[in-house]
Amino acid sequence: MNKKAIAPIMLVTGLSVALAGCGGGSDNGNASPSASSAGSSSASASASAPASSPASSDKKVTINMMHLWPEGSSAQQNKIVNQIIKEYQDEHPNVTIKQEVLENEQYKSKMKVLSASNKLPDVGMTWAAGYLQPFVEGNLFAPVDDLLQGELKDKFVSGTTEAYAINGKTYALPLEFNITPVYYNKKIFEKYNLKAPTTYAEFQEVVKTLTQNGVAPIALGNKDRWTGSLWYMYLADRIAGSQTLADAITGKVSFKDAGLVQAAKEVQTLVDENAFNKGFNGLSNDEGKSEFLNGKAAMYMMGTWELPNFTTNQDIPQEFRDSVGFFKFPTVDGGKGNIDSWVGGPGVGLFVAENSAVKEEAKSFVEYFVKRWGEQSVTDAGVIPATKVDTASIQLPQLYIDLLNEMNKATSITLFADVQMKASAAETHLNQIQALFGKAVTPDQFADEHDKAIAAGQ
Amino acid sequence: MSNKWAIALYVLPALVLILGLIYIPIAMTGYYGLTEWNGIGAQKWIGFDNYSALLQDSVFWKSALHSLLLAAFSCVSLLLYLIVALILSGRIKGANLLRKIYLIPMLLSSVAIAQLWLKIFHPTNGVLNSVLVSLGFDNPPAWLADTSLVLYAIFIPILWQYAGFYILIYYAALKNIPSSLEEAARIDGANAWQIAFRVKLPLIMEVIKVTIVLAFVGSLKYFDLIYVMTDGGPNNSSEVIASYMYHKAFKAFDFGYGSAVGFFLLVVCLVATWLIRRATATKDSIQYS
CATH class of the missing domain: 3.40.190.10 (Periplasmic binding protein-like II)
Structure with missing residues (x-):
């Protein structure tokens, strides 16, 4: 047999092996249950069921x-x-x-x-x-x-x-189903005689007092980027209004809307005021969160999926869980936003x-x-499901009930921008958020890049 | 007949694996690079559009520059490894123990190393900044969050990670040199410097060339530590070609473009290998014995 004849055989064998490798586990419909994966220890429970039944x-x-x-x-x-x-x-x-x-x-x-x-x-x-x-x-x-x-x-x-x-x-x-409140550490607030802010001016006072006393005001892990997006979205919502923000995300309105640009500016002002923990752009959300959990930072904005950690999770000290409160993102003076409109969604x-x-x-x-x-x-x-909850019949933590009530009162809930946008536009949005927080772009450039990415996706 | 069959039989398993896992995927990547594809739906043939977009993509060039910087840095650090190996191969006490200590980082997985260095570089609780603060620096940099520092901060764990590997290679090569040559040189009155530079280094030149290729090409396609530590951020300031490829394909859902970046990387690596081999080629290798 000559070499020429062998080559195709080897090639075909090679291909079929490669394809078989890719196709592993394709016909699971009648796979035996004995090969259950880790995690479902009860998977073999059905093995005793009669197999011959027609x-x-x-x-x-x-x-x-x-x-x-x-x-x-x-x-x-x-x-x-x-x-x-x-x-x-x-x-x-x-x-x-x-x-x-x-x-x-x-x-x-x-x-x-x-x-x-x-x-x-x-x-x-x-x-x-x-x-x-x-x-x-x-x-x-x-x-x-x-x-x-x-x-x-x-x-x-x-x-x-x-x-x-x-x-x-x-x-x-x-x-x-989630909404995104700002959680805060009541102990720290008490210590410096602060109360939960309802207006943005009050909020800035809180930030100022905390930084003067050497406490990081806000815990943020912006390596993950969507975390910073929450802050931008709220500022945009409160300044430009929910409708403008929603329209900008779907491409109906330009991100160069004065209110939206103003929101981007406010983000950079917060950065200048050292409102966020040090090195936030290099920290993951979990690292940022730990600054809040260990009492080094006073506030933390996150979805209600985080609730178990502040209510029922036994791994977190009771003392800390009891000291967590929340406030709604404050209204901005002269802004079009409503304090009962939220960022969140399913x-x-x-x-x-x-x-x-x-x-x-x-x-x-x-x-x-x-x-x-x-x-x-x-x-x-202790998380909030998308199905309706009957609070009357069960005992629930107060924090949970309060947030659930807030959710029912909500005038509008804007879905997270990176979930709403198409993948490529979402990636641009997230990168631009990190750049905005890192002061690598100006608010105007930030708006430009968004418009470009959203237009390209349509 | 039997002879050829036997050869084919022995070659087959390796050939199948290499074809199936390397060459066929490379060909497929090359093809995907010529399409517009989000990884799920239909592929649309767009010719070289991805590549022309690539050439105008400033983030891509930024990541390419970072990859080159990393490659240059790796080659310079080879010098350091070589010096350590030269010292170890001399008759110093505890060389055996030291060699094992240097090798330990290589035994750790990249992700473990990344986690370790993340803790070291942590802006407030990290070992590094704690030391700096206690030394009197009030405002130490936030290493991985600082766009102008992050790339260099990441170089350090990479240097540390590969030290053991290259030191081991150099050490083995140096130990291969017959001791008679060193003794002869010493009798002729050569000092330690002369022995190192005139006798030992020329003899392990072939090994050095191989390590340059390994270090250079390895750096060009470097991914894991950067992915875990910074994910290319902040603002792409630690993005390298491989992490950019990952972001395009798996985050922005643009498999076509990601494949084009990947294929480009392959070509760059091949060209770099060829150039280095050419630049370091010598007609006759030196042999004293």
């Missing part, structure tokens, strides 16, 4: 689920997920649910890799609006409108499922993959999950 309802089914609440950083959420899965498997002995758990940023990356090879898990988590769009356009998510007509009808807070709707179809069911939601081999089973699991999550997340995790 009825379709008894057919063994494995649903793959991917989520972003690892045991370490989201302990409470992780516990509930495992609990719900266990309950579901007990009720449906023919179903096995396999989990894959990743941390937030890794989760986002893996979603993209899996989408590119069309290997999404049967059930997974997604964000709303701009993040969701490419997946829907690529026909990867299944519409779940039928679930909204069933048991879950009228269970959601209004405005939450809408954020997951594209062209009239809903592609995911939200689990969380967090992650559950999707069902369009090409899942077990679509119907996955859908009924999602329905069950959302329902149980709505009940359990309130009492066990």
Whole structure:
């Protein structure tokens, strides 16, 4: 046999091995449950179910689920997920649910890799609006409108499922609903005789007093960039008004609107006043947060998903948890914003993959999950679900109840800018936020870059 | 017949792996670079549009400059490693222990090193700034948040990370030199400097050339420590080509452009390797024995 004949054989073998490697785990529909992944210890519970039964309802089914609440950083959420899965498997002995758990940023990356090879898990988590769009356009998510007509009808807070709707179809069911208050350390405020500010002038007085006394006023980890975006969004909301901000993000109004430019200027004024902890642009959100948790910084702006750490999480000293209060972002004198308008919106939601081999089973699991999550997340995790909460019948921490009431009073809730925008515009927005805080761009350049990026995406 | 079959059989596993994991993905990356693709939907053929956009992309050139700076820095630091290796290979006490100490950073994963140095560089609680404050500097820099310092701050853990590897290579090469040559030189009246520069260095020149290529190309495609420590920030001031590629592909959802950056990086690395090999090529290698 000559060399020429061998070469193609080797090439073909090489290709097929490479392809087989990529295709691993593609037909999970009838995979054996014995290969359960770490984290779902109860996964083999269904192994004893009769395998030979011909009825379709008894057919063994494995649903793959991917989520972003690892045991370490989201302990409470992780516990509930495992609990719900266990309950579901007990009720449906023919179903096995396999989990894959990743941390937030890794989760986002893996979603993209899996989408590119069309290997999404049967059930997974997604964000709303701009993040969701490419997946829907690529026909990867299944519409779940039928679930909204069933048991879950009228269970959601209004405005939450809408954020997951594209062209009239809903592609995911939200689990969380968040608003973003400014948390503050009551002890520090008492020590310097300060009270929670209601106007921006008062807020600046607070900042001034704290810096004079050597306390970092605001904890911020702006390496993650969306953290700084929250501050800009609030200033923009209070100065230019919610409508202008919302229109600018969707491209209807230029970011060169006087109010929006003014907001960018105010951000830089805060930086000049040393309002944020030192080196914030090089710190991650977790590092920034620890400045607040260890009492070195007095204020911290974050979504209500952070509530467990200030109410129920036993790993954080009781003394500290008791000293955390919150205030609404103050109004700016002469601004168009309303103190009851918030930055926030639905967090992650559950999707069902369009090409899942077990679509119907996955859908009924999602329905069950959302329902149980709505009940359990309130009492066990202390986070606010996207489904309506009945506060009368259960004992809840005061901080939680106060924020829930604020949420019900909200005049408008503007969805996080980086979630609303398309991926490439969101990336520009986030980079520009870091540059603005680092004083690498002027407010005008900041506005220019936004307009350019948003126009390019349309 | 049997002979050729046997050769094919032995070559096959490695060939399959290399083709499947390296050459085919490279070809695919090259193809993706010519398309507009968000990683999910349809790919649209756009020819060289990505590359012409690349040439006008100021952030890309900034990251390319950072990569080159890192490469230059790595090559200069080779000198330091070489000096340490020369000292270790001389008859000094505790050379064995020191060699193991230098090797330890190499045994740690990059992420662990990054976490360690993040703590050291922390602007308020970090070891470095605590020391500076106690020495009387009231306002020490915020290292990783300072756009003019961050790149150089990251060079230090990189220098530290690779010290063991290169020192080990040089040390092994130096130990290979027959001691008779050193003794002969000493009898002829050469001092320690002359022995190092006239006898030892010329003999390990081939090894030095290889390490230059390794250090230069390794720096051009450097990613991990930077990704964990600063993620290219703040404001792209520590962005390198590989991290820029990652951001474009996986954050901005622009796989086509990201692939173009990746392919460009490959070409740059190949050209750099070729140039260094050419620049350092000598007709006859020196051998004394």
